[in-house]
Amino acid sequence: MATSVTPWWKALQIRKEIINASGQIDDVQMSLFQAVYGRGANRAPYADATYYGSITHPTERLIDLLAEIAIRIGGGSDYQKARAVTRLDQGMGGGKSHACIGAFHLAANPSALMLTELGQAVAAAGASKIGRPLAGDLDNPHVVVLPCDSMTPFAPVQELDGPATTLYERFLWRLFSKDYSLFERYQPYWSDKSKIAEAIRAVNRPVLVIVDEILDYIGNGLDGAQKPDLGAQDVAFLRALLDVINDVPNVAMVVVMIASDKDSIALSAAAQARRDDLNSLLDRNGTPATVTEVGDFADILRRRLFESDPAKEVLAATAELYRSALADKAWVKNVWDATSADWRREWDAQVAACYPFHPMLIGIAKNEWSMVTGFQRVRSTIRIFAATVYAQQQRGLAGEWVPALIGPGDLPLSDNSVREALLGSGLVEDERTIANYRSLAENEVVNAARDGGIARKQDLGRGPLMWAESNPFASERAATFIFLASIVGTLRPGRGRGASAPEVKAATSIPDALYTVTDADLVVEDLVNPDGGMSAVESIPGQGNNKPARYFLSTRLTHRMLVNNIKRTITETERDEVIAKFADRLASTGPFRDLKFVSADRTRTAVEVLTTAGVDTAHVNRLVVLDPAQFSLRNGMEQETMEALTTAMGLNRGTAQVPVQWASSAVYAVVNTQRRGVARGVAVEYLARQKALAAPEVQGDAELKATGSKDFSAAKDQLEKAVRRAYQHLVFLAQPDPDGERTVEDITFDSDNLTALDGTMAWKALAERDKAFDAGQFSAKALTHNLRDQDYGRSLSEIRSAFYNAPRLPLLYGGDSDLQHAIFDAVHAGLMRIVDGSDTSVAVTGPGQVNLASTGLRLAKPLAKCDVCGVSEDNHNCTLPTETNVEHPVPASPTSKKSSRSGTFPSPDVPVEKVHSAETEIAPTEKQLAFSFTSNLLNQENAADGFAAMFRSLYLACDERQVSYLQGTLQLVVDGDAAADIADKAAELGFTVTARDM
Incomplete structure (x- = not known):
């Protein structure tokens, strides 16, 4: 963006009331009651005629309405040149209350209003019609205001209604400015036209009667009162009043009642009958009028949102900023011509009329939103655009990117005020659909934190591109436009459902040559991609250049939508x-x-x-x-x-x-x-x-x-x-x-x-890391290779345990079975022996006979062989090959030393028949242990560690099934939590535990 162009958020001053309300205009839905009767904190700013004139754009229709009233009440003998009864029948948000407040200020504060641009336009129009200037004070008229949307039938408010109860009586009390004598004089004549006319003349001043939202009173309001007699009096009074207004000079009346085809309110049969009756009376006596038209949107918005108009040089510079992008051949061919962008023809004038909004956005508001039945044209548009300019201004003040002109992709859905203003505008009427679109805005476009939403995440995850800084919200802008086109449904005139591909690309455009049509294509393709794009987007395939693809966000449940919604709930x-x-x-x-x-x-x-x-x-x-x-x-x-x-x-x-x-x-x-x-x-x-x-x-x-x-x-x-x-x-x-x-x-x-x-x-x-033996690898040789010298003499139980608790020994593929086979094969190969407690070799006839649980059988190295007979020197008798047949002494064996575990080996004269089988081994002799102790372990760390080691040994003996009998009494003083745990474990064994506090 050229630095010479002053951004709109600096060139325009947003009205203070909008800034103070953070973009939410509380009084955009003006209340005639608050303007007339509001006091103190309840007094609305627009109750001041000067302020009202400053925020009101003088549309031709509003000027015409107020000029007619001015002539009727202040035109003297020319009163007949203006209509007496005016009916405002526009739908919700069409400016009816705004017009009523203008009429009130015209009659109640004419001097102040005539000083504003609006008042001067009204005075000029009135003078043009009657050929002479109107009196500055309009002959001091009197105003009777009946705000029926703030009146309960037959439930008067003392401060406002005094002794009045019915609508006629409330009219009289206001007509006579609380004059009790005049009120009593005319009170009985609720249906007498002559008496009502006489009462109006008795004021001796021009009179303006404003009846706002009359249907609220005569419709379901009278039904709820359940006073049919008084209700009939009120209806009769209205019939008489509508006839009388035309007959009394310098009296005008404004009645607000939405036309039947624009009002979906449900009425009872009786209320509907009263409505039809009043409709016919208004058709006969009144002239319908509107105060705004589609062409007034931009002017109304600027007057309502900003303190003053922008400088001409700013408008010219901003228009020039976009000229190259609008003339780019690729954009013209693929986007501008395909979107029928008529606003390009008079670009400078369009920018001047719509600033700071892009003509494309104003065109959508005028030509599409206003076509939706429930859309409150003026009111809703002001709310949406007020929230938008405030949110975008705050971004500008924070140093963030802000568009040179606010386009259809620049309504920040991350801002709660903007999103709710859109959804509550009437573009979407069904509450369930509103909820669905609210969810779509957050999940598909951008969330409130501006770090989520599929489109927003695509922008945040975009790589360093040349145009990234000048268009950092490209995906979000495209998605926002698809969202706007979706909530309108199928009512886009001549366009069909959703947003066309060229329109979406147009919504992403910026006045920067670095951002090309090709870039826009990629942004849109990523956004609507079924795999990584918006899950709720549905595409209507294109048919050539004249019918491009269209995209819309569907509220109809799809599997992808359901999955994505559920994903957010997964903890x-x-x-x-x-x-x-x-x-x-x-x-x-x-x-x-x-x-x-x-x-x-x-x-x-x-x-x-x-x-x-x-x-x-x-x-x-x-x-x-x-x-x-x-x-x-x-x-x-x-x-x-x-x-x-x-x-x-x-x-x-x-x-x-x-x-x-x-x-x-x-x-x-x-x-x-x-x-x-x-x-x-x-x-x-x-x-x-x-x-x-x-x-x-x-x-x-x-x-x-x-x-x-x-x-x-x-x-x-x-x-x-x-x-x-x-x-x-x-x-x-x-x-x-x-x-x-x-x-x-x-x-x-x-x-x-x-x-x-x-x-x-x-x-x-x-x-592969030698931590384990694979299948078939653990043989007798592997066993002997992994055993150390100190392993010989250890029991089979210890050898077995070593293969599970000694990390120097690899794990065995078959576990105990592999170890049994290896030991058996090693014994039969003469690589080792199994001996009992007396160091006598034990015979094994199969791997299953190797009792790995034995603590009495041990592994031993093989005996040396006899030099005479070649037999292992294991307590055998051998005769020399001589005649003397002298007994051959057995040489000392390396294993004939004292064993640290089993004492001495047997003497050489033990017969060979003494060798027995491991299968028939008698269980080794057990030992009885008995000891007692009393010890104070407080602050005695070494003693505590010693007891811990002793109890650990006892635990291991129990765990190895090496304890066959236990008897004893244990008394200890222990921490409370530990005591509870020990007591529970003892109770599980059936022991009775005695515990007491120390």
């Missing part, structure tokens, strides 16, 4: 719960013996959730799936998860350490943070389609149901893929150096076809 909790559900269902054990899913609990920390999830299970290879709602890795968001995993593997130190024994055999499947974000988006789509399919409106519509079922099935497949891909990481406890530190390591799957949820895939990855 984060619902989203994460469905991901967890899919992860739990999709996970498979593979070679792992156990599968456990750890659910999130946002009320606790990740450490608390994982360490209390019961994942530390003995002698079981476990795949532990962590809930993505609380656990994830990478993208700088893994600290809490890693802290929980480190704790769950027992690697913390000090007070943060948790007793964990079987961490090595637990492998954790964890999602990738970035891929979790993708899965969450897909989960929302899945849930929205699931809920949409279950909706009654879809179940009751075969077409919607078919579409919904197809979309739901596709969304389910997409979610399954997304969840599988999200689980990209395996985490496990490792000890690469058998003598080194234990560490937490992870495996990351880079291929989309691999997932940590699949136990088989997970095991293959662990085998």
